[in-house]
Amino acid sequence: MGESAQVSAASHRSIPAGDPGPVATRRGAGGAFEDDVSGRTWRSRVSPFVGLAPFALYTLVFLGIPALAIVYGAFQKPSGGFTFENLRLATTGIYRTGYETSLELAVISSVVPGIIGLLLAYAIHTSKSTNLRRIVSTSSGVFANFGGVPLAFLFIATLGTTGVATTWLRDLGIDPYQHGFDLYTLSGVALVYMYFQIPLMVLVITPALGGIRSTWREAANNLGARSWQFWRHVGGPVLLPSVLGAVLLLFGSALSAYATAQALTSGSIALTPIQIGTFLNGNVLAGEQNVGKALGFGMIVIIMVVMLLYGILQRRASKWLR
Amino acid sequence: MKVLGNRAKADWSAPLPAERAGASVRLSGLRRSFGPTKALNGLSLDIAPGELVALLGPSGCGKTTALRVLAGFETLDAGHVLVDGQDLAGTPAQKRDMGMVFQSYSLFPNMDAVDNVAFGLRMRGHAARARRDKAGELLDLVGLAVEAKKFPHQMSGGQQQRVALARALAIEPRVLLLDEPLSALDAKVRLQLRQQIRSLQQRLQTTTVFVTHDQEEALSIADRVCVMRDGRIEQVDAPADLYARPATPFVAEFVGTMNRIPGVTESGGVRVLGRLLAMRGEGTTNPGVPVDVLVRPEALSLSDAPGSDGRGIVTNKTFLGAVTRVQVLVEDGLGVQVDQPSEEVATLALGAPVGVFIAAPDVLTAERRAPAAFHEAPSN
Ligand SMILES: Nc1ncnc2c1ncn2[C@@H]1O[C@H](COP(=O)(O)OP(=O)(O)OP(=O)(O)O)[C@@H](O)[C@H]1O
Ligand SMILES: [Mg+2]
Numbered sequence: 001m002g003e004s005a006q007v008s009a010a011s012h013r014s015i016p017a018g019d020p021g022p023v024a025t026r027r028g029a030g031g032a033f034e035d036d037v038s039g040r041t042w043r044s045r046v047s048p049f050v051g052l053a054p055f056a057l058y059t060l061v062f063l064g065i066p067a068l069a070i071v072y073g074a075f076q077k078p079s080g081g082f083t084f085e086n087l088r089l090a091t092t093g094i095y096r097t098g099y100e101t102s103l104e105l106a107v108i109s110s111v112v113p114g115i116i117g118l119l120l121a122y123a124i125h126t127s128k129s130t131n132l133r134r135i136v137s138t139s140s141g142v143f144a145n146f147g148g149v150p151l152a153f154l155f156i157a158t159l160g161t162t163g164v165a166t167t168w169l170r171d172l173g174i175d176p177y178q179h180g181f182d183l184y185t186l187s188g189v190a191l192v193y194m195y196f197q198i199p200l201m202v203l204v205i206t207p208a209l210g211g212i213r214s215t216w217r218e219a220a221n222n223l224g225a226r227s228w229q230f231w232r233h234v235g236g237p238v239l240l241p242s243v244l245g246a247v248l249l250l251f252g253s254a255l256s257a258y259a260t261a262q263a264l265t266s267g268s269i270a271l272t273p274i275q276i277g278t279f280l281n282g283n284v285l286a287g288e289q290n291v292g293k294a295l296g297f298g299m300i301v302i303i304m305v306v307m308l309l310y311g312i313l314q315r316r317a318s319k320w321l322r
Numbered sequence: 323m324k325v326l327g328n329r330a331k332a333d334w335s336a337p338l339p340a341e342r343a344g345a346s347v348r349l350s351g352l353r354r355s356f357g358p359t360k361a362l363n364g365l366s367l368d369i370a371p372g373e374l375v376a377l378l379g380p381s382g383c384g385k386t387t388a389l390r391v392l393a394g395f396e397t398l399d400a401g402h403v404l405v406d407g408q409d410l411a412g413t414p415a416q417k418r419d420m421g422m423v424f425q426s427y428s429l430f431p432n433m434d435a436v437d438n439v440a441f442g443l444r445m446r447g448h449a450a451r452a453r454r455d456k457a458g459e460l461l462d463l464v465g466l467a468v469e470a471k472k473f474p475h476q477m478s479g480g481q482q483q484r485v486a487l488a489r490a491l492a493i494e495p496r497v498l499l500l501d502e503p504l505s506a507l508d509a510k511v512r513l514q515l516r517q518q519i520r521s522l523q524q525r526l527q528t529t530t531v532f533v534t535h536d537q538e539e540a541l542s543i544a545d546r547v548c549v550m551r552d553g554r555i556e557q558v559d560a561p562a563d564l565y566a567r568p569a570t571p572f573v574a575e576f577v578g579t580m581n582r583i584p585g586v587t588e589s590g591g592v593r594v595l596g597r598l599l600a601m602r603g604e605g606t607t608n609p610g611v612p613v614d615v616l617v618r619p620e621a622l623s624l625s626d627a628p629g630s631d632g633r634g635i636v637t638n639k640t641f642l643g644a645v646t647r648v649q650v651l652v653e654d655g656l657g658v659q660v661d662q663p664s665e666e667v668a669t670l671a672l673g674a675p676v677g678v679f680i681a682a683p684d685v686l687t688a689e690r691r692a693p694a695a696f697h698e699a700p701s702n
Contacts, residue, residue, distance in 0.1 A: 215428040218395055219486075221415040222422045223442035223493060233441070237432040320432040320473050 067300060073293035078286075086294035095291070098270040099298060102255060105186060105271065109193040110250035116194070117201025118243060124202070125209045137206065140199035147196050152263035155192050159183050186269055189261050197250050204249060208242035241318040248310045252303065272299060344372045344529035345406045345496040347392070352401035354387055354553075361387040363553030365401075372527035374520070375558075376540035379550035380576070385533040388550075389499050392531065394418045405496055416445075421490030421528075422499040426506040428486055429474040435461060435485045436470045442493035460488040463522065480511035487519065491526070498523065498530040504539065516543055537577050541565065549573050570603065571688030574616045581622065581658045582614040583680075584690060592687055595652075596631020600684035613687040617680055619647060619661040624670075625677040632678040634658075636670055650678050 074090075077083045089095065124136050158165045159176070160183055169176055182188055212235055220230040258273040267274055272295055278284075279292025347369040354362040361384045369375050377385045390396040392403055394415030403410045410418060421442075429438050436457045443453035461467050464484040474482055483503055490498060500519070504512040520543050523530050534540050540547045541561040548558040549572075557569040568574035585594030587609050591601050594615045601607075634652035646664045651657050658678055670676070 213427060215424045216430055218393075218415070219422065219424065219428045219430070219489075220441070220445075221395070222393055222418075222420060223489065224416045224419075224445035225441070226416055229445060233444075234430045234432065238430075320434075321475070 070293045070296040070300065073290050074297035076290055076293075078289040086288075086290045087297070089288065089291045090294035090298055094270055095272070095275060095295060098272040098275045098295075099302075101186060101270050102272040103302070105190055105193070105261075106251050106255035108187075108190045109197050109254040110247050112190070113194050113197035113201050114243070114247040114250055117198045117246075118205055120198065121202045121205045121209055125206065136202065140202045143199035144196050144203055147257065148259035149263040151192060151195060152260050155183060155188075155195075155264065159188075159191075184265050184268060189264055189269070189271075192260060192264060193254055193257065197254065200253065201246055201250060204246040205242060208239055208246075211242075212238060237317070237320075241314055241321075244310060244313055244317060248306065251306060255299070255302065344527050346371045347497055347529055347531070348402070348404040348407075349388070349392070350402050350404070352388065352391060352403070353399045354384075354391065354396060355399055360553045362391065362398075362401075365550070365554050367548055367555060367558065369529055369531065371529055373545045374523050374530040374532060374543065376532045376534055376544035376547045377550055378534060378537060378540040378547050378576070379556075381535060383550045384553040385535070385550055386501055387553075389422075389501050389531060389533050392497065393420050393422050393499055419493065419496045420499055421493055421495030421497075423483065423486045423490050423501065423503040425502045426479065426483075427474075429482055429489070431474050434471050434473050435466060435477070438474070438485055439489045439492050441489065446493070456492060457488070460492050461485070463491075464488045464518065478511075480507050480515060483507065483515060484518075487522075491522070491528070495528065498528045500530065500532045502533055502535070505534070505536070512539075519543070541577065547577075549576060568616075568686065571616060571686060574686050574688075579619055579659060581617045581619065582688070582691065583617060583652075583656065583658060585613055585615040585687070587611045587613055587687075592685065594685070595679060597680065599680060599682070601687055602684045603686045612690040614690050615680075616686045616688055617658075617682065619659040620645070621680060621682040622658060622660040623679055623681040624648065624650070624660055624662055624667070625679060626674075634676060634678055636672050636674045636676055639667065639670065639672070648676075650676060652678055 074086055075082055075084070077085070091099070124133055127133065155163075157163055159181075160166065161177060163183075166176060183191070216234055216238075217230050220234055221227075225233065256273055258277060261269075261271050262274050262277060265271075265274075267278070276292050276295050276299075279289075279295070284292070347367075349365060349367045349369075352362045352365040353360070363384075365384070365388060367375070377388060379385055387396060391398055394410065394413065398411075405418075430441065433441065436454060439457035439460050440453040443456060448456075458467070458470065461470050464487055466481060466484055466488070469477060469481055469485075472481075474485075477485065483506075487503070503519070504515055507515065516539060519532075532540070532543060541564070544561060546558055547561050547564050549556045549564070551572055557564060557573045559567075559569075564573065565578050568577060574580050583594055585592045587593075587601070587607070588598060589609045591599050592613060592615055593599075599615070632652060634650040636648055637651045637657065638649035640647040640649075641664060642661075644664060645661045646667050648660045648662055648667055648670065649657055650660055660678060
């Protein structure tokens with residue numbers, strides 16, 4: 001399940017909390033560097049990287065090589081030989097629509113849950129109940145990992161045309177399907193994605209909120225700042241790099257989610273991951289075998305562009321950390 | 323505190339214009355409980371304009387709570403805070419015009435030193451130019467003009483605290499509140515910054531409350547020291563008086579070094595080390611009660627012709643400059659510390675027999691406490 005993979009990536013991500021930490025720690029880092037200069041053995045210089053070796057190998061085998069294969073294949077005729085034809089096909093017609101819809105879905109289901117998740121995390125963070133905090137963080141972990149067919153089924157059973165909630169609302173005289181709601185459309189899919197995106201945002205952003213020191217707020221207050229002024233001048237800017245990082249994560253999660261959308265819409269809306277899935281299943285026209293790889297290549301490009309934008313924003317937002 | 327400019331820089335000891343004098347502060351009957359804990363239990367204190375009062379007391383006695391009440395971060399169960407006669411009950415923290423310096427890490431991490439210092443002025447709607455100038459002046463004042471463009475994580479702890487001080491002073495606060503501002507710093511920086519704070523405060527005549535649990539710091543910096551215990555005030559006095567005439571055993575032991583020497587009350591006073599001395603303070607007046615007599619090392623003297631009482635042997639000598647602290651083991655394993663002029667004890671050998679006697683006219687007594695013979699007040 002695409003969603004699950006994304007989430008486990010999330011929990012390993014370290015979000016800068018905006019806390020420079022005690023002076024001593026930074027001094028310590030400098031000290032280690034000086035040790036190197038003062039002529040230690042090659043062993044001490046190499047050993048930090050030895051631990052990384054399994055990860056590097058893993059990345060190479062399961063990310064680097066497949067990515068290269070995709071890029072290579074995207075420019076190959078099925079019969080062999082270089083071509084742009086795959087790319088041309090992948091960026092026109094239904095495939096172009098697929099990219100557009102996927103991007104729209106990814107933007108909506110990263111920005112909206114990002115905002116909601118942030119507000120929710122803030123509300124929980126400021127609440128005095130430690131029990132509430134524990135319950136929310138545990139359940140967020142569960143919900144954020146809930147996706148794919150079971151999630152789609154959950155929504156179909158409640159909010160589908162004959163779902164429990166729909167029927168119930170209809171009995172009350174409010175038919176959501178008469179008021180423009182449709183679970184099997186793009187906005188329906190976006191709604192379903194919220195189910196795991198909001199908890200994911202809560203999970204990822206809560207540590208960053210914890211990095212906002214109460215003394216900053218009190219110092220700001222003391223100097224004449226109202227609450228919103230604190231957030232405008234201190235809390236917001238300090239949190240921004242983390243929020244950007246978290247939203248990027250949501251974006252990636254939404255862009256590549258496959259199983260949920262597939263189960264929900266059975267391919268009735270054009271989404272690139274589903275289209276790629278079709279190629280994987282072998283339902284391809286003769287001569288178009290490699291269009292799937294071109295689609296994958298497009299996804300790689302999108303992610304790279306977004307990462308680049310993120311990098312620029314991040315640099316600007318965290319100027320003060322360097 | 324109108325101008326901090328050239329005049330201030332040019333002459334640190336310039337006489338103070340009268341209109342600069344700070345605000346008066348009156349705390350009356352402050353009460354604040356957290357569940358069963360009475361953090362403030364009827365604390366009352368008057369602070370004169372321009373005065374620096376140190377709140378001194380053991381951990382958990384309510385010092386921070388008192389300061390936070392003053393700053394408006396903490397509500398009161400009962401009591402009043404008056405500044406210049408005006409009750410601050412309905413005034414939120416951001417309108418109180420109090421400059422607070424926290425223990426550590428209170429600088430805004432996303433702003434450089436100048437912007438940190440200028441923050442209060444920004445909130446007050448001063449023009450960018452004016453507030454930068456003023457912030458520059460203040461950084462100059464705390465000796466950090468060169469670090470103006472640095473972010474907090476690029477500065478040392480001492481520099482950060484000086485920026486925090488400049489930031490608090492920038493708003494020309496009616497009252498300056500310092501909550502253990504030096505406790506995160508090393509001893510040398512602590513001493514320097516302490517002197518700097520004091521001279522700045524005296525020059526600006528800002529009414530200041532300085533919280534600390536370091537008695538030496540309190541005694542050296544304050545006009546008056548207010549010793550707190552369990553949410554209330556034990557004694558408020560000028561440092562010298564507090565040291566010389568502690569009102570209660572608690573104060574006596576908390577401030578400075580104090581010997582506890584067993585004695586027994588008699589009708590005329592207390593018999594200790596073979597002598598009868600007058601008692602002061604609230605101790606018992608019934609005769610025949612075992613008590614501890616509290617005596618400072620400098621109120622004890624040594625004689626080299628030991629009589630029958632107060633005999634002991636020298637176990638240790640610590641050279642402190644003009645005086646030397648001699649540790650003497652008197653009978654029953656009781657150790658006392660005696661400060662003597664260094665030249666008088668220069669030839670005194672370890673193990674030498676000496677006599678110890680009390681050279682004070684009257685003494686403070688406390689309930690007899692078991693073994694600990696002398697008590698060293700915590701130094702930080
Ligand atoms: N927000 C709070 N919630 C619960 N109890 C509190 C709170 N703030 C203070 N207390 C309690 O009130 C008492 C006084 O606390 P306070 O922080 O004023 O002590 P302090 O004199 O500043 O001590 P220290 O020297 O350790 O800083 C303590 O027993 C503390 O546990
Ligand atoms: Mg405290």
